[in-house]
Amino acid sequence: MQEHLNFYIDGAWVPAQGTRTQDVIDPFTEQPVARIALGDARDLDRAVAAARRAFPAWAAQSREQRLAVLQAVIAAYEARMDAIAMAVSLEMGAPLTLARQAHAVAGLSHLKQAAQVLAGYAFDEVLNRTRITREPIGVCGLITPWNWPLNQIACKVGPALAAGCTVVLKPSETAPLSALLFAQVLHEAGVPPGVFNLVNGDGPGVGAAMAAHADIDMLSFTGSTRAGVAVAKAAADTVKRVAQELGGKSPHLLIDGVDLASAVRQAALQCFRNSGQSCNAPTRLLVPAHLHAAATAIAVEAAQSLRPGDPRDAATTLGPVANAVQYAKVRECIATGLREGAQLATGGLERPEGLAQGYFVQPTVFAHVSNTMAVAREEIFGPVLCILPYGSEEEAIAMANDTVYGLSAYVSAPDLAHARRIARRLRAGMVHLNGARADHAAPFGGYRQSGNGREWGRMGFEEFLEAKSMFGYEEEQQQAA
Incomplete structure (x- = not known):
């Protein structure tokens, strides 16, 4: 049985602070296939502190520098595609053919989409004499589900890193194996220490603390509407941005x-x-x-x-x-x-x-x-x-x-x-x-109790940016005589 008792924090695998663990169950055999550590607020604090330290340098990197890192991530991910598909199948029961042809492929597609958006994105525009610029929002907490684990991880992590943010990821504690492989991919690709961090844990132990954490600037959550409501309430006191992709009917x-x-x-x-x-x-x-x-x-x-x-x-x-x-x-x-x-x-x-x-x-x-x-x-x-x-x-x-939904x-x-x-x-x-498939360049998200904010493509990228207006930045135009 696999043992995964460490978390990826500040560019290294470090032991959990507490002693709580949980088995990962193969839904086909109903038997444990792995054991993971469950983190707590102390582990989250370490990860957030690492992300906070790494943020200024990562945000200051040029478009070309961040693109080079993303391309290295894409190459490392492609080399691990089969292992990722197997992990998805083992942790949440998807047929291996579906895991290979959809789950693993979706993750790769979102990483490529993030790189494509970054390559052509106009961070600055001029309105009258005002320069409007878009800057990374800061440290982002990402909470992802078990049903499409790699899809949801990549469509959050890819654009967050592309935008210049640093992140702390809490994957589902029932389907964490592909997320652990994803962390290895980012490490192998040379993502700088602290830019990406992973802490395993459950909702009460890590998720709630993440939502309420004062040093997390933005929270991106995918899960049930019930859990989304709890996350939004926990985040309200710190007035952080909360983007949610919730349920549907x-x-x-x-x-x-x-x-x-x-x-x-x-x-x-x-x-x-x-x-x-x-x-x-x-x-x-x-x-x-x-x-x-x-x-x-x-x-x-x-x-x-x-x-x-x-x-x-x-x-x-x-x-x-x-x-x-x-x-x-x-x-x-x-x-x-x-x-x-x-x-x-x-x-x-x-x-x-x-x-x-x-x-x-x-x-x-x-x-x-x-x-x-x-x-x-x-x-x-x-x-x-x-x-x-x-x-x-x-x-x-x-x-x-x-319906109360609108996804x-x-x-x-x-x-x-x-x-x-x-x-x-x-x-x-x-x-x-008429049977049209989803487009990873187009926004994904819903109305009403299906959530707020958007993922995928340009609009998903913009969820991780703040807009700054600099009045009087441009030279005053001279009137023609």
């Missing part, structure tokens, strides 16, 4: 006239991808009432086409959910749907046939779901699809917007112009039109 609107077989299959598989553990997953499928039965049959077929099993088996297309807590939560949500009267079209509470161990949830389809049911309103974060019939397009748009939405329409019109009326931070 994303609708997928199917409009009459679309290729039903293709659109429903794609919608279902998008929902079940990563075992349904994506905040932007299209978990509410809205279909015309007269197509409800046909859409349900197609979704059932898609669900039953998935092959659950050992994540390290190349044939596996559905892994377990990431941990025991999530397993219990998803099963309780399915039980709630059954109590509410939603029609179980496939799936349910039992493990998939032939699997006696692992946190496996059958890909589940509920039909005849009302938008007032808990399964249609609460984020389940598992492979559960709800199909909701609607009578008119206006009703579909109203149903889609009838993502999906539209499948007979033509792009039709999809565009609907997209403009949806209250969500992102809308996918």
Whole structure:
């Protein structure tokens, strides 16, 4: 079993101050595969102090100097891609094929995107006689989740370092292995001591202290809406900037006239991808009432086409959910749907046939779901699809917007112009039109209880910058005679 009892602080691996530890559980075997130290406020203080000391020199580096470091990070990451994918699969159960083709690749893409933004970003502009410049905000605390660990780490760390900030990262304590590899990547790439620091820990031990820490200038958090509220409250006394990417209950609107077989299959598989553990997953499928039965049959077929099993088996297309807590939560949500009267079209509470161990949830389809049911309103974060019939397009748009969330939405329409019109009326931070994939150069984030701020691309980079106005900086223009 792996032992990871040190934290990466000020360019070195140092022992934890306390004695608390936690096992990392493989969600397929339900057995421990590693043990990590859990930090406390003393470990966080050391990391923050290191980041504070390193900040002036790192912020003062030129664009070219920071680009050179980022390029070295990218090269070191590429050399570790297979090990990173294996770590992700081991710690949170993603099929190894998905870990290689999506998880590890996403991390690399965000690092490259950060370098690309830095290379062309205009830090200064002139307005009248005022010079407006954008400067790094300072020491940043980063709290990342277990569902897409490398994606969320890289899309925060990459732009923060590119902007000239120093960081302290607290990855999820249930999926820390890929984060530890990421720290090794940055060390091998020659990131200066104190610029990047990692402290493992849980929410009460490190997360809350990070949110409240007076020497952390900005906090970037990804996780549940409930946890995000707690983080924002803890951060309020220090008036630090808080950027949050939280929960979602994303609708997928199917409009009459679309290729039903293709659109429903794609919608279902998008929902079940990563075992349904994506905040932007299209978990509410809205279909015309007269197509409800046909859409349900197609979704059932898609669900039953998935092959659950050992994540390290190349044939596996559905892994377990990431941990025991999530397993219990998803099963309780399915039980709630059954109590509410939603029609179980496939799936349910039992493990998939032939699997006696692992946190496996059958890909589940509920039909005849009302938008007032808990399964249609609460984020389940598992492979559960709800199909909701609607009578008119206006009703579909109203149903889609009838949620406390607003992270993502999906539209499948007979033509792009039709999809565009609907997209403009949806209250969500992102809308996918006719199967379009996400773009790492575009902003990622949501409305309402899905969070505030944006990640990815230029707008994600700007979350780590402050704007300074220098009045009278420019020479006064002489009036022509």
